[in-house]
Amino acid sequence: MINLSTIIEKLELNVLTEPKDFSQTQVKDGYTSDLLSCVMAGAPNASVWVTLQAHNNIIAVASLLDLAAVIITEGATPDQATIDKANDEGITLLQTDKNSFSTVGQLWELGIRAEK
Amino acid sequence: MAVNNSQRNRIISDQEAENISRLEELAYEIKVSEVMTSKLISFSPDTKMKEVLEVFRQKRISGAPIVSSQGDLIGLISMEDLIRCLTDSDLNAKIDKYMTTKLITILPTDPVIEASKKFVSTNFGRLPIIDKDQRLVGMITKGDINRGLLRALETDYQEEEIRKYRASHLFEDIESDRSSLILRYQIQQDDFEDGGRASSNIKRALIRLGASKQIARRCGIAIYEAEMNLIIHTTEGGVLRVEIEPHQITIDAYDYGPGIKDIDLAMKPGYSTASDAIREMGFGAGMGLINISRCVDQMKLESIWGKGSRLKMRLFLDSEYNKDRLENQTS
Numbered sequence: 001m002i003n004l005s006t007i008i009e010k011l012e013l014n015v016l017t018e019p020k021d022f023s024q025t026q027v028k029d030g031y032t033s034d035l036l037s038c039v040m041a042g043a044p045n046a047s048v049w050v051t052l053q054a055h056n057n058i059i060a061v062a063s064l065l066d067l068a069a070v071i072i073t074e075g076a077t078p079d080q081a082t083i084d085k086a087n088d089e090g091i092t093l094l095q096t097d098k099n100s101f102s103t104v105g106q107l108w109e110l111g112i113r114a115e116k
Numbered sequence: 117m118a119v120n121n122s123q124r125n126r127i128i129s130d131q132e133a134e135n136i137s138r139l140e141e142l143a144y145e146i147k148v149s150e151v152m153t154s155k156l157i158s159f160s161p162d163t164k165m166k167e168v169l170e171v172f173r174q175k176r177i178s179g180a181p182i183v184s185s186q187g188d189l190i191g192l193i194s195m196e197d198l199i200r201c202l203t204d205s206d207l208n209a210k211i212d213k214y215m216t217t218k219l220i221t222i223l224p225t226d227p228v229i230e231a232s233k234k235f236v237s238t239n240f241g242r243l244p245i246i247d248k249d250q251r252l253v254g255m256i257t258k259g260d261i262n263r264g265l266l267r268a269l270e271t272d273y274q275e276e277e278i279r280k281y282r283a284s285h286l287f288e289d290i291e292s293d294r295s296s297l298i299l300r301y302q303i304q305q306d307d308f309e310d311g312g313r314a315s316s317n318i319k320r321a322l323i324r325l326g327a328s329k330q331i332a333r334r335c336g337i338a339i340y341e342a343e344m345n346l347i348i349h350t351t352e353g354g355v356l357r358v359e360i361e362p363h364q365i366t367i368d369a370y371d372y373g374p375g376i377k378d379i380d381l382a383m384k385p386g387y388s389t390a391s392d393a394i395r396e397m398g399f400g401a402g403m404g405l406i407n408i409s410r411c412v413d414q415m416k417l418e419s420i421w422g423k424g425s426r427l428k429m430r431l432f433l434d435s436e437y438n439k440d441r442l443e444n445q446t447s
Contacts (some may be wrong), residue, residue, distance in 0.1 A: 026189070034398050035398050035399075035401035036344075036397075036398045036399055036401070037341065037399070037401040037402075037403035037404050037406075037407055038401055038403060040335075040337050040340060040341065040403075040407050041403060041406070041407045042412065045329075045333070051398075053397065053398045053399055055308070055398075056308070056309065056311075057308060057311045057312060057344075057397065057398070057399075059312070060311055060313070060315065060316055060340065060399075061312065061340070062203065063312070063316050064315060064316060064333070064336040064337060064340050065333070065336075065337075066329075066333070089316070094158060094324020
């Protein structure tokens with residue numbers, strides 16, 4: 001298993017929410033989709049979710065599924081209210097300029113897999 | 117951590133106030149008198165330094181106050197003073213030759229944070245505590261503060277545990293032929309801003325009531341989908357009603373329009389009537405009702421076009437076995 005701190009470092013992600021000790025958060029699985037219902041059905045517990053959605057409903061999804069973090073791709077930027085909500089719920093929001101495909105590729109190379 | 121004065125004096129913003137830890141809060145709440153040592157080893161002004169050495173060694177202390185016969189504080193003697201005396205080979209000297217008389221004192225009613233600040237600003241290892249009548253009532257060290265704060269944190273933790281215990285034993289504590297807890301949430305149409313708030317709150321309530329993570333997650337997903345359906349598709353919003361009983365959770369989502377034209381079609385994976393704008397936000401995948409049926413043990417959808425819809429869901433808490441049995445029956 002790999003920790004979130006390594007993922008942030010290797011993928012050069014921007015941390016949008018309050019910094020935490022990310023090395024304590026272990027990540028095993030990943031999931032990607034921009035359709036919230038699919039995420040609801042498919043994202044495993046404590047996984048990272050890669051999406052280009054940046055509106056505030058992603059926080060509810062991440063919180064209900066107890067996700068380790070959300071990686072927002074293609075430089076999409078959530079508004080301040082969304083970031084505040086994420087901080088309230090203890091959700092980590094990360095951001096990259098890369099697209100979802102290359103982000104998932106990098107995660108796979110680090111050993112993150114889809115749940116079996 | 118070094119904090120300069122201009123930083124220390126500025127007004128704390130709301131954002132910063134939220135980030136102040138429980139430990140910092142406690143440092144303001146707890147009084148010096150609650151953590152200080154009041155059983156004191158003290159010396160009289162004519163004690164010889166060699167006696168001080170003996171007492172320090174035997175009692176394993178590193179400092180003590182010097183008190184007059186009237187009980188007034190005259191000075192402090194510390195290990196550092198004793199080392200100076202040893203360097204001078206002057207153990208026969210009286211204590212008043214080596215004691216510190218420059219005294220920084222603190223009141224027993226002061227909050228612990230005041231003592232911390234004085235430790236930082238003076239570099240002293242211990243502070244005498246003087247009451248309003250200038251009498252010595254105790255001593256405080258950094259160690260006393262740490263121990264006091266840890267004790268208080270532990271009490272906090274125990275109280276939280278008790279609260280959790282009480283919530284999770286709610287149903288056992290109340291006697292009736294059938295007890296249930298009902299939660300109601302009014303959901304506004306088009307209110308994407310608050311989308312997922314009700315389901316998050318319900319999930320949190322279930323965890324507090326002692327539900328397993330599995331059950332809380334299944335409930336959370338089912339209720340989220342029902343909640344988003346009310347926000348996306350209704351003309352006048354609707355209501356989420358959750359009834360929690362020791363053996364089951366019953367969820368009712370109902371609205372007053374527009375209703376569903378063809379329920380069989382609505383139940384088909386991938387079918388959705390959501391607008392393009394809503395699809396752009398990632399909704400309208402046509403998977404909502406499918407997700408719900410996967411998460412709950414029983415589900416019933418009724419609708420009259422032009423009137424409204426009612427979605428009833430039920431989860432059994434007794435065992436996971438129930439879910440398997442029901443799935444086998446319906447398939």
